[in-house]
Amino acid sequence: MGNNFSILHKDKDSHSRLGELKTLHGSVVTPAFMPVGTQGTVKAISPKELEECGAEMILSNAYHLYLRPGIEIIQKMGGLHQFMCWQRPILTDSGGYQVFSLALLRKVNDEGVEFQSHIDGFKHFLSPETVIEIQEALGSDIMMPLDECVHYPTTKDYAEVAMERTLRWARRSLLKKKENGQLLFGIIQGATYSDLRKESIKKTTELDFDGYSIGGVSVGEPATLREEVIDLVSNALPQEKPRYLMGQGTPCDIIMAVEKGIDLFDCVIPTRYGRNGTAFTSQGKLVVRNAAYSSDSQPLDKNCSCYACKNFSRAYIRHLFNAEEILGLRLVSLHNLYFYLELMRKIRDAIRNNRFLEFKKIFLSNYHED
Amino acid sequence: MGNNFSILHKDKDSHSRLGELKTLHGSVVTPAFMPVGTQGTVKAISPKELEECGAEMILSNAYHLYLRPGIEIIQKMGGLHQFMCWQRPILTDSGGYQVFSLALLRKVNDEGVEFQSHIDGFKHFLSPETVIEIQEALGSDIMMPLDECVHYPTTKDYAEVAMERTLRWARRSLLKKKENGQLLFGIIQGATYSDLRKESIKKTTELDFDGYSIGGVSVGEPATLREEVIDLVSNALPQEKPRYLMGQGTPCDIIMAVEKGIDLFDCVIPTRYGRNGTAFTSQGKLVVRNAAYSSDSQPLDKNCSCYACKNFSRAYIRHLFNAEEILGLRLVSLHNLYFYLELMRKIRDAIRNNRFLEFKKIFLSNYHED
Numbered sequence A, B: 001m002g003n004n005f006s007i008l009h010k011d012k013d014s015h016s017r018l019g020e021l022k023t024l025h026g027s028v029v030t031p032a033f034m035p036v037g038t039q040g041t042v043k044a045i046s047p048k049e050l051e052e053c054g055a056e057m058i059l060s061n062a063y064h065l066y067l068r069p070g071i072e073i074i075q076k077m078g079g080l081h082q083f084m085c086w087q088r089p090i091l092t093d094s095g096g097y098q099v100f101s102l103a104l105l106r107k108v109n110d111e112g113v114e115f116q117s118h119i120d121g122f123k124h125f126l127s128p129e130t131v132i133e134i135q136e137a138l139g140s141d142i143m144m145p146l147d148e149c150v151h152y153p154t155t156k157d158y159a160e161v162a163m164e165r166t167l168r169w170a171r172r173s174l175l176k177k178k179e180n181g182q183l184l185f186g187i188i189q190g191a192t193y194s195d196l197r198k199e200s201i202k203k204t205t206e207l208d209f210d211g212y213s214i215g216g217v218s219v220g221e222p223a224t225l226r227e228e229v230i231d232l233v234s235n236a237l238p239q240e241k242p243r244y245l246m247g248q249g250t251p252c253d254i255i256m257a258v259e260k261g262i263d264l265f266d267c268v269i270p271t272r273y274g275r276n277g278t279a280f281t282s283q284g285k286l287v288v289r290n291a292a293y294s295s296d297s298q299p300l301d302k303n304c305s306c307y308a309c310k311n312f313s314r315a316y317i318r319h320l321f322n323a324e325e326i327l328g329l330r331l332v333s334l335h336n337l338y339f340y341l342e343l344m345r346k347i348r349d350a351i352r353n354n355r356f357l358e359f360k361k362i363f364l365s366n367y368h369e370d
Helices: A047-053 A062-067 A071-076 A080-084 A096-101 A128-138 A156-176 A194-205 A223-236 A251-259 A269-275 A307-311 A314-322 A326-352 A356-366 B047-053 B062-067 B071-076 B080-084 B128-138 B156-176 B194-205 B223-236 B251-259 B269-275 B307-311 B314-322 B326-352 B356-366
Strands: A005-010 A017-023 A026-030 A032-035 A058-061 A090-093 A104-109 A112-116 A123-126 A183-188 A211-214 A243-245 A264-267 A278-281 A284-287 B005-010 B017-023 B026-030 B032-035 B058-061 B090-093 B104-109 B112-116 B123-126 B183-188 B211-214 B243-245 B264-267 B278-281 B284-287
Touching: A005 A326, A017 A326, A026 A032, A032 A326, A047 A326, A058 A062, A062 A071, A062 A090, A062 A096, A062 A123, A062 A128, A071 A128, A071 B314, A080 A090, A080 B314, A090 A096, A090 A128, A090 A264, A123 A128, A128 A156, A156 A183, A156 A194, A183 A194, A194 A211, A194 A223, A211 A223, A223 A251, A251 A326, A251 A356, A269 A278, A269 A326, A278 A326, A307 A326, A314 A326, A314 B071, A314 B080, A326 A356, A326 B326, B005 B326, B017 B326, B026 B032, B032 B326, B047 B326, B058 B062, B062 B071, B062 B090, B062 B123, B062 B128, B071 B128, B080 B090, B090 B128, B090 B264, B123 B128, B128 B156, B156 B183, B156 B194, B183 B194, B194 B211, B194 B223, B211 B223, B223 B251, B251 B326, B251 B356, B269 B278, B269 B326, B278 B326, B307 B326, B314 B326, B326 B356
Parallel strands: A032 A264, A058 A090, A183 A211, A211 A243, A243 A264, B032 B264, B058 B090, B183 B211, B211 B243, B243 B264
Antiparallel strands: A005 A017, A017 A026, A032 A058, A104 A112, A112 A123, A278 A284, B005 B017, B017 B026, B032 B058, B104 B112, B112 B123, B278 B284
């Protein structure tokens, strides 16, 4: 496969790196955060607002779109980019994670996975090949192969079975894939067992994917185990390929992972917390629904330049949540996305100037996790 | 009171007229439609989007804001305009209608009205004077006095009692009002009894308000009776003052009322239907949730230039509603507001060019009410 990733600069004092990932819909400078648009929309946010926040790439989900509205409809509308009016890069998750967390009555074997839709109970069968076909029909810029994601805790025996099946499916995905410019990433599995992770890395990277993602994290394991896995995997992955930490995380998680050399992130946290009235700020999380803010004329974050912070007080946004007005969750979702994307801009600037660790220190001294 | 309204042009062939209404926050060219922001936000829409749709003035509600978040908070935030980030004119409804439709356990007497909050059951008392004080604290551009709004059907005796109380309250409202540039409109009551309506008009217009509104319509009466009331009242109101038809209506209702000489409208229909997946188009209503649109690549209305119509297909918007995604109701609400505001722009152009009746004929020949 071609060389779609180049490292622009490596930080002197950490594993963090500045990279450029080329896709069919343009380039993305990494480390980058992808807002999550599971069902073909980033929840409560318009594509125009996403662009204004500086989103460069978003994530969507092949499993969800396959079930609803169905791939045929999206194809008729000219593909996923045109369907959802987003002309920048899209990464589609295969839905392996969703099949193993949302779907009912799963039967997994080497052929693939049979399951019942979480929406209407209808039976479906997905193989590694159909999952590639679906993502080719969607026209996403980066595809993910079907994998078997196991939850924590799991026996080592089962973790090994799932890891090896993921590998066999990875090979079949590569064979199925057309040479049409869509990228395909490999997924590292192996649960919290370091020898399984190492084997998964060795055999997956032999297959020469366009990038590698760390799967099977944030599946219930303690944070310390998760950090160990991220450390192990990112150290062992090839330098010249992009590294994607799936489904992560809080601002602190992201900074920690960038330090270990991760390039790509996605997470529902900014929009999910936004809908719930919790804002991320330079000082930490702020629950704007709290009575303490009922006559607070300050913006969510005085250091923020987003539309919500430039125009509205905490008191107003709190009122909107109290009155169950949709603008409330819109404003906090928008602010949180802006906060995450601004964090990534600051991270990239810091790497560019060889001061990532200094940035990390200052950020963490202001930001209080609770 | 000063002359805040001037008629720029009268249509040759109908009672429709082009006017300019001057307020503390700028001028509004009439006939104008006010999007409804009951709780200090037009549901699901940001102030920036309202401006982009061309909204010139919005309506909010003193009763709702008094109950939540409370007037003191809005005052602390610098008044309603600053609180909700809307720098153009705001008309506040007094909440008379809400006290008589939403609130519990009402006791009405000449002093005012005692009621229980529909939110938390706490008891409150509002007099004509406190309602003026509330709206002066909010800083709205146009205030409405407390009135007694009776539902259809009602006895003539009670309609007379309510009409006369509304008159006494109107006089007290004028006495209470500061001379600070905020305008105050009178409200014509009298239910569907033409002699009561005439008496209400005679005695209310003697008081020299800045404008007059037709209250007590759309309270359950048949459309033909409503039309008769609007006809009677708008014919009898002074030419030189703005006329406001409260809480109306469908596109056809508005066109009919403009023809009778009405200048101002407000209605929840565009946003309420928008949240429900029903779009107003030049051909009539379109229920975009319907299966018929599941792979329809057309915009909601091919003749519309709003953000939703320039960027998204019916198939996509239908998918958003099916998947319960907030962007769906945002896009249809936005489209409907744009449709209403564009209708008003077309109406004003038609009046300016003495071709209102021609415009009406063409509009109605394309627009199918169901």
